[in-house]
Amino acid sequence: MNSMVALRSVFVDGGCFSRFQDKPKMLKARKRHVRVFAVSSQKADKPIKVGILGASGYTGVELIRFIANHPYFGISLMTADRKAGQSIGSVFPHLITQDLPVLVAVKDADFSSVEAVFCCLPHGTTQEIIKGLPTNLKIVDLSADFRLRDINDYGEWYGQPHKASELQKEAVYGLTEIYRNKIQSARLVANPGCYPTTILLPLVPLLKASLTALQDILIVSNSGVSGAGRSAKEANLYTEVSEGIFSYGITRHRHVPEIEQELSDAANSKVTVSFTPTLMPMSRGMQSTINVQMAPGVSVEDLKQHLKGFYEKEEFVTVLPNNEAPHTKYVQGSNGCHINVFPDRIPGRAIIISVIDNLVKGASGQALQNLNLMMGIPENTGLSCMPLFP
Ligand SMILES: NC(=O)C1=CN([C@@H]2O[C@H](COP(=O)(O)OP(=O)(O)OC[C@H]3O[C@@H](n4cnc5c(N)ncnc54)[C@H](OP(=O)(O)O)[C@@H]3O)[C@@H](O)[C@H]2O)C=CC1
Numbered sequence: 001m002n003s004m005v006a007l008r009s010v011f012v013d014g015g016c017f018s019r020f021q022d023k024p025k026m027l028k029a030r031k032r033h034v035r036v037f038a039v040s041s042q043k044a045d046k047p048i049k050v051g052i053l054g055a056s057g058y059t060g061v062e063l064i065r066f067i068a069n070h071p072y073f074g075i076s077l078m079t080a081d082r083k084a085g086q087s088i089g090s091v092f093p094h095l096i097t098q099d100l101p102v103l104v105a106v107k108d109a110d111f112s113s114v115e116a117v118f119c120c121l122p123h124g125t126t127q128e129i130i131k132g133l134p135t136n137l138k139i140v141d142l143s144a145d146f147r148l149r150d151i152n153d154y155g156e157w158y159g160q161p162h163k164a165s166e167l168q169k170e171a172v173y174g175l176t177e178i179y180r181n182k183i184q185s186a187r188l189v190a191n192p193g194c195y196p197t198t199i200l201l202p203l204v205p206l207l208k209a210s211l212t213a214l215q216d217i218l219i220v221s222n223s224g225v226s227g228a229g230r231s232a233k234e235a236n237l238y239t240e241v242s243e244g245i246f247s248y249g250i251t252r253h254r255h256v257p258e259i260e261q262e263l264s265d266a267a268n269s270k271v272t273v274s275f276t277p278t279l280m281p282m283s284r285g286m287q288s289t290i291n292v293q294m295a296p297g298v299s300v301e302d303l304k305q306h307l308k309g310f311y312e313k314e315e316f317v318t319v320l321p322n323n324e325a326p327h328t329k330y331v332q333g334s335n336g337c338h339i340n341v342f343p344d345r346i347p348g349r350a351i352i353i354s355v356i357d358n359l360v361k362g363a364s365g366q367a368l369q370n371l372n373l374m375m376g377i378p379e380n381t382g383l384s385c386m387p388l389f390p
């Protein structure tokens with residue numbers, strides 16, 4: 001347990017406990033909340049109504065899983081495209097017993113009672129849809145549409161002009177541990193990409209402290225197949241991805257400008273990276289191996305101690321002890337990110353390894369962490385579940 005976050009949980013009650021009509025129930029929830037870090041799954045009588053746009057996809061269904069145990073959020077709207085009109089149990093048989101709204105098309109969705117939405121739609125589609133949403137809604141967008149500040153970069157890397165430049169100006173980049181203050185008052189949060197999350201969590205603090213060089217940053221990342229979404233094409237069939245690995249987007253992957261934007265902000269100077277994503281034959285999980293040049297006089301232990309100090313009070317980011325290698329299995333199903341730093345054989349260089357679950361800290365978990373902040377409730381609400389192991 002992390003005492004700083006626990007303290008914040010005690011003192012920052014953005015009105016969430018008043019969601020309980022029944023006072024004894026409210027007091028019980030408050031008491032539990034104060035004494036125990038993990039929040040109860042008992043629902044408030046009047047939960048905050050949230051919508052999930054793209055609930056029939058992988059990130060959408062991951063949000064359903066977390067919100068089921070969230071005391072202050074209730075799902076009142078879920079959309080799909082090809083699967084509009086179906087029940088969630090027919091799209092996801094593991095949810096057959098859940099009492100959830102029928103999937104509707106976005107054009108038929110009623111937003112009148114919804115306070116916030118998670119947008120789990122393909123990039124390109126998302127900006128058009130968000131443009132048409134009521135302006136009082138809080139939005140966490142899991143797509144890439146609002147991550148790049150420069151809309152010309154968006155046009156260059158996503159192959160189409162940006163169609164919602166005004167909204168783009170309003171968006172806050174949702175790397176929670178770094179931008180927590182801005183996220184708290186944001187209306188539209190651009191949730192980071194999964195690859196950028198694994199890379200930025202270790203590198204941003206190091207670059208901010210000038211502990212590593214701005215160039216010669218070599219990154220190889222491995223992703224589980226769910227990273228490509230449920231609508232993925234033939235190339236993601238079991239027959240084609242099992243028992244083999246392959247890299248893609250070599251030399252040019254659309255996450256590069258996002259990574260460089262954030263690293264350059266951290267360093268206050270232009271940073272460039274070499275980035276190679278690779279598809280691994282596993283359902284979920286992501287690892288980034290980041291090879292950096294250390295600043296003159298800086299040691300591997302300095303990098304590690306700096307990261308440890310930076311994340312000491314964070315519940316979801318852990319710098320591992322000793323020489324333990326991060327393992328995707330140890331964060332699977334959880335909102336955790338595990339990091340460790342190792343010496344390279346080449347003097348002056350270090351190898352940083354970082355792992356997350358691409359669907360949780362890389363997408364829906366971080367999105368929920370952000371909406372919690374935006375709604376003024378404790379950031380870890382609904383997210384303190386342990387990893388799934390083995
Ligand atoms: N998967 C991951 O690990 C990560 C994904 N992301 C991003 O999150 C977003 C969602 O990803 P993911 O859940 O994996 O994707 P999926 O392909 O699994 O799901 C996409 C969802 O969007 C709906 N949809 C598709 N096209 C349209 C359209 N034209 N209009 C309205 N709805 C539409 C689909 O409906 P239907 O099923 O009916 O077709 C489905 O509900 C994407 O932008 C993705 O890049 C971000 C980080 C990680």
Ligand SMILES: CC(=O)N[C@@H](CCC(=O)OP(=O)(O)O)C(=O)O
Binds near residue numbers: 144195226249
């Ligand atoms: C395995 C795989 O295909 N991964 C996706 C990235 C994951 C993702 O969804 O990223 P965004 O949030 O930026 O869309 C890709 O390489 O495009």
